[in-house]
Amino acid sequence: MDQRSKNKLKRKMRKIKKINFIRRIVQLVCFFLLPGLFIQIYTSTKALVMALVNSSFSLQANLLDLAVVLSVYPLTLLLGRFFCGWVCAMGSIGDLLTAIRNGLKIKELKMEGSAGQKLKAVKYILLLFAIIFIWVLQIIAIPQGINPLDAFGVLVSLNNWDLLLSTFLVATILLAAILVLSFFVPRFFCRYLCPTGAILSLLSLPRMLTIKKPRENCRNCTLCTQNCPMAIPLYKTDKSRSGECIECGQCVIGCPMDNCHMQLAGKDLNTKTIGTIAATTIVGLNYIGTISANAVAFESTQTLTMDASQSATASSTKYQDGSYPGTAPGFQGQITVDVTVANGLITAIDEVSNEDTPEFFNRCWNTVTGEIIQSQTTDVDAVSGATYSSQGIMDAVAAALYGQTGTTAAIGESADSILAESKTIDSSSTASSQKSSMSSDAAALFTDGTYEGSGSGLRGETLVEVTVQAGKITAISEISKQDDDQFFYRAWDTVTEEIIAAQSIEVDAVSGATYSSNSIMEAVAAALDLTFENPNSSLQGGHGRP
Structure with a gap:
């Protein structure tokens, strides 16, 4: 290599270090300001979809969710996934692990060829599964303690780390596995697992920003692809608007021929400038939106407080x-x-x-x-x-x-x-208020006393205690249950109150909690020695059955 080439290479290396330094500073600031934003984008999108599906959307209730998605989605639609490349905390940790591995001169685990590209479909499959079964049909709920992102939330909070080895032990193990793989495979989570990344990838497809790399000026070194943390095969194309691109600019700054450019409307962009502006915009919009949404919610709370006070006398x-x-x-x-x-x-x-x-x-x-x-x-x-x-x-x-x-x-x-x-909740006064609507001279239906009964739910047995006074059901208390809290407690109050009001087990199951509803009715029937044929054995699927 002649002196001229060596000088050019030195200038290139200084440029790379400068741009990477600026990006690392931006990532560090965003990590401390908004470490959980990548989780919030997913959960806010989920909340908005579920609100629309359930016909429960309201601007007041969903304002914060709107603020979160609007701080990221428009920019992604226009320019691409700058959030993933410059703001996301999980992505920043992935980049840090890669930098440590490079510093230790440990070889990267290559996920090459069609197999590596096909693995990227996993995150889209996970997203589709979540949309269908968790968001829309709402028949599956992730149990507490197994979601690795929950463990990530505890980890970055720098507080209560003891939970990582107790409540979130399974989640911690899964997170540790992801981080180990991220050490050997750049951006492992982003490439193959992140549902937020899948959403933003699809949203970024029509963007205006393009990576342009004319192959006629290329010397086929494939450094653009080797430097890409998302393993996009850039050497195969003259320009790219791949949804996998996180706009990190590593392909641009790593090209020894200065043949790779980030362009908008045919004009070259400065990678560090556009990245810094995009990250600042996302963080600023998020803070402004969150503060505004909380202010609106606070005003609403104050109004409700005043209304409660004014209506108290009546x-x-x-x-x-x-x-x-x-x-x-x-x-x-x-x-x-x-x-x-x-x-x-x-x-x-x-x-x-x-x-x-x-x-x-x-x-x-x-x-x-x-x-x-x-x-x-x-x-x-x-x-x-x-x-x-x-x-x-x-x-x-x-x-x-x-x-x-x-x-x-x-x-x-x-x-x-x-x-x-205590295994019991006293519901006597609720029963009393409901009894007042019944005829005062109604004949006694049941023998006074306290009785226990069990019924079969989705996950196992439901055990209740039924209290009868003056010949009528006055209280139903939970002793134990094995169904998921999310579904069991959706059904509990409604079913037990309707049984007390009707003085009958022939009441409607709660939609979305059918199995738990039937288990409660069967348990009350067993306690009172009534005939009840539990339809759970004939149902197919999960709680979402109508």
């Missing part, structure tokens, strides 16, 4: 006036709230402390507390993408209210998880 008293603290576990630790009751109604819920990741806790706080105040019960929907924090808030409020009311049904199913050790 409503029956549910709770004893006062201020009550309550604590329950969230995603990463304890959530403590202070619940204010005025004129017998919940009028305010204040956060005392929480140990959850702020972006997930804040995502659900205003929505969940607002709905609790509005409905005067903790039996409200969890916010998609912040399920653990949502349930923790409900449980904390239930813990605060337990014992402060004669209507435990108003507390909702959250009390079950807080007071599971």
Whole structure:
């Protein structure tokens, strides 16, 4: 190599180091600002699709989800996957592992040829599976503790790492396996597994930005493909708008002939400039959208609080006036709230402390507390993408209210998880209010006493306790169950209340929780020695059966 070529190579290496340094700084900043954004994009998309499928979409309830997707989707549609290449925390960890491997001079595990390209289809298959069975049909739920992204959330929070070896042990093992593979295969998770990447890949296909590399000026070194962390076979084409491209610019800066360019409308772009602008835009839009959505939710909560106070005098008293603290576990630790009751109604819920990741806790706080105040019960929907924090808030409020009311049904199913050790929830006053609608001279239907019965659900046995007073069913308490919480508690309150109201087990199953509904009816029938033919044995599929 002559001196001129050596000087050119040195200049090229300085350029590569400079651009990579700037990208690493941007990635580091984004990692600390928004480590969970790649998870939020997926969960917000899921929440929006499920809201549309269930005809429950509302601008107020889904504003935060809209803010999250709108901070990323338009830019991806216009320019490509800059989020993946410059912002995503999981991608940044993958790049770090690759840099460490290169520094140690350990060989990369090549996933070459058609087999490597076919493996990229796995993430699209996973996304399609999730859309059909989790988002639309809603017949499958991922059990707590096995999703590796949950373990990632705990890991990057730098808090409560003990959960990684207890609650999230399986998730931790899966995450460790992904990270090990990412050490040997650049961007392993991004290439083959990431559902968010699959969404953004499809969304980026019509983008205006192109990687141009005229092959007539190429010396066939294939460095563009070798430098590509997504293993796109760039040497085979003159220009590329592959959905797999994460706009990292490694092909551009690594070309020794300066033959590879990032272009928009035929004009060359500076990789580090466009990447920095794109990342700043995404982070800025996300912060502006999130703050605005939380402000709207806060205003809504304040309005609900005022409405609750104004309507208190016209409503029956549910709770004893006062201020009550309550604590329950969230995603990463304890959530403590202070619940204010005025004129017998919940009028305010204040956060005392929480140990959850702020972006997930804040995502659900205003929505969940607002709905609790509005409905005067903790039996409200969890916010998609912040399920653990949502349930923790409900449980904390239930813990605060337990014992402060004669209507435990108003507390909702959250009390079950807080007071599971007691194996029973007193529903007597709920039954009393429902009994008042019946004829006062109705004949006694059952023999007074307390009875136990069991029924078969989707996962196993449901065991209940039925209380009969004055010849009528007055309370139904859960002793144990084996069905998934998500489906069992969707059915529990509705089915038991309808049984008490009708004084009959001939009530409707709850759509989306058919197996659990039937198991509850069968258990009550067994306790009362009634005939009931459980249709679960004849059903096919899962809880989604109508």
